[in-house]
Amino acid sequence: MTSKVTYVGGLRTESVHLQSGSTVLSDAPTDNHGKGAAFSPTDMIANSLATCMLTTMAIKADTMGIDLSGSTAEVTKVMQSDPRKIAKIIVTLSMTGTHEDRDRTVLERVGHHCPVALSLHPDLVQEITCQWR
Incomplete structure (x- = not known):
């Protein structure tokens, strides 16, 4: 079991x-009868x-130094609606983290293929922009 x-x-x-005992609150959003006092389920x-994108990119980046x-x-x-x-x-x-185009390409590809991205319904548009600084 993951959570309760x-x-x-x-x-x-x-x-x-x-596993950790950490807690997260969720509230209904203000546009659906809620207070919006915490992340809504869809916000989460x-x-x-x-x-997920940042985490998987960081895992790959670590292996690349x-x-x-x-x-x-x-x-x-x-x-x-x-x-x-x-x-x-x-x-x-x-x-x-990097100024190398090849590294950026690899890391962006990893981010686009993170488990959450791959788990979302194909009809849900994922508009991803990556800016390197």
Whole structure:
């Protein structure tokens, strides 16, 4: 088992990661009867894409002797209404660590093929931009 989720009321859940004991709260978004006081479930999906991309890129970078520390991702989730679902996730990566085009190509390919990216429905648009600094 990976986690335990408890509905605590007020359109809020608390998730406990069983291995570490860390917790994450989620709230319904303001456009769907919620307070928006924490990540919504769909926010977490969008955020998971970016964190998975950065993590898998960092794993590969480590094997290449490249340090991606300080790299960031800005995430935008675009919802559609009928049916209500995520239509598009926009991720803008701002990357550090290398100035070599070949390394950048390898790392970007790894990011685009991270487990979350590959797990999302093909109809969900993943608009990914990678800027190296």
